[in-house]
Amino acid sequence: MKPKDVLQEAKELNKRYNLFITLNENLFNEKASPKNEEKINFISVKDNICTKGLRTTAGSKILEDYNPVFDATVIEKSKKAKYIVVGKTGMDEFGFGSFSMNCAYEVPKNPLDETKSCGGSSGGGAGYTYASKFSNSSIGESTGGSISCPAAFCAVVGITPTYGLVSRYGLIDYANSLDKIGTFGKNVKEAVNLLNSISGYDEKDSTSINKEKENYEKYLGKDVKKLKIGVIKEYSNGEGINFEVEKEFWEGVKKLESNGLKYKEISFRLSDLVLPCYYIIAMCEASTNLAKFSGIRYGMAKELKGNFNEYFSSVRESYFGKETKKRILLGTFMRMAGYRDAYYIKALKLRSLITQEYKKLFKEFDVLLTPTMPILPPKFAEIEKLSTVENYMCDILTTGPNLSGLPMISVPVKKDRTVGMHFIADHLQENKIISIGDFYERIR
Amino acid sequence: MKIDKVLIERVAKVARLNLKEDEKEGFVKDFKNILELFSKISKINTDNVELGVQPIKVENVFREDKIGKSLNEKEVFQNTNYKEKGFFKGPRIL
Numbered sequence: 147m148k149p150k151d152v153l154q155e156a157k158e159l160n161k162r163y164n165l166f167i168t169l170n171e172n173l174f175n176e177k178a179s180p181k182n183e184e185k186i187n188f189i190s191v192k193d194n195i196c197t198k199g200l201r202t203t204a205g206s207k208i209l210e211d212y213n214p215v216f217d218a219t220v221i222e223k224s225k226k227a228k229y230i231v232v233g234k235t236g237m238d239e240f241g242f243g244s245f246s247m248n249c250a251y252e253v254p255k256n257p258l259d260e261t262k263s264c265g266g267s268s269g270g271g272a273g274y275t276y277a278s279k280f281s282n283s284s285i286g287e288s289t290g291g292s293i294s295c296p297a298a299f300c301a302v303v304g305i306t307p308t309y310g311l312v313s314r315y316g317l318i319d320y321a322n323s324l325d326k327i328g329t330f331g332k333n334v335k336e337a338v339n340l341l342n343s344i345s346g347y348d349e350k351d352s353t354s355i356n357k358e359k360e361n362y363e364k365y366l367g368k369d370v371k372k373l374k375i376g377v378i379k380e381y382s383n384g385e386g387i388n389f390e391v392e393k394e395f396w397e398g399v400k401k402l403e404s405n406g407l408k409y410k411e412i413s414f415r416l417s418d419l420v421l422p423c424y425y426i427i428a429m430c431e432a433s434t435n436l437a438k439f440s441g442i443r444y445g446m447a448k449e450l451k452g453n454f455n456e457y458f459s460s461v462r463e464s465y466f467g468k469e470t471k472k473r474i475l476l477g478t479f480m481r482m483a484g485y486r487d488a489y490y491i492k493a494l495k496l497r498s499l500i501t502q503e504y505k506k507l508f509k510e511f512d513v514l515l516t517p518t519m520p521i522l523p524p525k526f527a528e529i530e531k532l533s534t535v536e537n538y539m540c541d542i543l544t545t546g547p548n549l550s551g552l553p554m555i556s557v558p559v560k561k562d563r564t565v566g567m568h569f570i571a572d573h574l575q576e577n578k579i580i581s582i583g584d585f586y587e588r589i590r
Numbered sequence: 591m592k593i594d595k596v597l598i599e600r601v602a603k604v605a606r607l608n609l610k611e612d613e614k615e616g617f618v619k620d621f622k623n624i625l626e627l628f629s630k631i632s633k634i635n636t637d638n639v640e641l642g643v644q645p646i647k648v649e650n651v652f653r654e655d656k657i658g659k660s661l662n663e664k665e666v667f668q669n670t671n672y673k674e675k676g677f678f679k680g681p682r683i684l
Contacts, residue, residue, distance in 0.1 A: 215665040309645045323644050352651045353644065422628045433605065442680045444669035450681045455606055457681040463608035471607060472620055475598065478605040479621070480628075485591075492631055497642030499634070535623045551645025573646055 149173040152280045164252035165270040168201045169233035188281040190274045193234035196316040204318040205237040207250040208465035218316020220344040227343035235270030241320040248469040262523040265299030272296035275330045282336040289320045291544025293328045297556040298518035298566030303337045309551030310355040313348030321431035334584040365580040375409040376511035380417040387520045394565045395517040424545035426493035433477025501550040508572040518556040518566025555583040
């Protein structure tokens with residue numbers, strides 16, 4: 147496998163599916179000697195992760211000409227582990243979306259069906275992982291489900307680790323208290339190998355968890371029959387869950403049961419409040435984060451006219467997309483005097499209650515299980531007809547574990563099927579989601 | 591609370607975001623629908639509940655105050671259009 151062949155394939159796939167925003171053209175000059183070729187792995191990287199000398203746009207027009215002068219910690223680490231970056235993958239602007247359609251560049255198309263979405267916001271990376279013959283894994287990022295959703299829609303595996311397990315240094319933030327860098331893989335093993343390379347303490351990220359680095363590979367091939375599974379009723383039956391998703395999900399559950407695992411249907415008390423709680427916090431944090439794009443130090447600029455506020459307001463008007471503007475306005479509103487207590491502060495308190503609810507369930511169960519997404523990958527024409535609220539409701543299953551920073555894995559219910567089995571565990575229990583995800587992959 | 595164009599304009603001013611006239615009506619509609627969804631959270635009592643600022647508590651993270659490598663001047667200014675005498679140039683403040 148030669149770097150130029152990998153790049154050539156990526157170009158062809160890109161022509162057909164728009165999976166990349168920027169390709170690493172340097173691969174044409176890369177001189178991999180035949181001796182080293184065996185050890186090299188090729189990965190794609192979500193475009194909100196800084197790569198030195200390789201354009202990084204976060205899917206936004208405002209960063210159209212941004213060339214980072216440093217590598218994010220995950221890029222440094224993956225390079226050390228002999229991963230080579232093929233390119234930067236398509237995403238919703240700053241991660242604001244579930245279908246990769248809120249993008250200032252070409253919208254990625256699902257390699258399993260070009261009329262459908264790859265999911266979002268890390269859509270391009272999941273699509274490329276599925277479609278490429280050469281690249282088996284990819285670095286993604288999730289705020290409210292942006293790894294699990296595209297993993298399910300593109301029939302690949304997606305691991306979202308515990309908040310703080312992987313350094314966020316060099317990530318263009320959406321919402322600091324929610325963002326997590328994770329991995330996609332053609333299978334559980336590939337996603338785990340890449341996670342092994344990028345996880346670990348980093349003093350450049352003050353929320354990085356300072357604990358001994360684990361080798362996650364050792365959790366593959368385990369007997370998991372002792373694990374107790376709780377299937378969350380509100381997220382697995384009836385209202386809001388597509389009929390086909392429900393049917394295939396329960397077939398998956400029965401497969402686990404017939405292979406010796408026990409499960410119990412349980413209730414999640416605050417299930418109807420998770421989605422609004424998540425969106426309030428995410429928008430409030432996003433509205434402050436985006437204040438760094440001022441058109442002065444980096445990013446797109448305009449003619450220096452007017453005073454600072456006038457210039458700043460005008461740069462943002464010109465280069466932010468509609469969904470970004472909407473989230474800045476809502477996030478700002480919910481932090482304004484008079485509304486802050488009712489929305490932002492209330493949501494932060496509710497988040498504590500939701501996390502407590504999860505912790506209660508983890509006293510009885512090792513793993514919680516739901517479908518990954520409530521719907522099958524929709525056609526672009528269908529997405530265009532959705533209202534904003536209908537659009538947000540698609541995240542109903544993934545926002546809970548993301549809000550509480552829990553580790554989760556999405557595994558296709560069957561090979562090449564776009565329904566995901568979503569296994570969730572308590573903080574830092576990646577071992578459980580990896581073991582059960584890998585087990586499920588073997589028996590499905 | 592009345593959700594109308596006046597409110598959107600007020601928020602946009604606070605957010606330092608110019609809006610085009612035709613965008614404003616759309617945002618009024620979105621605000622109404624989205625805030626209706628969000629207001630559901632008021633039904634739960636959260637008295638005496640701690641703020642969930644971080645999903646995992648990390649307190650007082652310090653690091654050694656040691657000199658490290660920093661970016662050189664060329665790197666610092668690599669991504670700007672407005673550089674003058676080793677400084678970033680911006681619009682006037684007032």
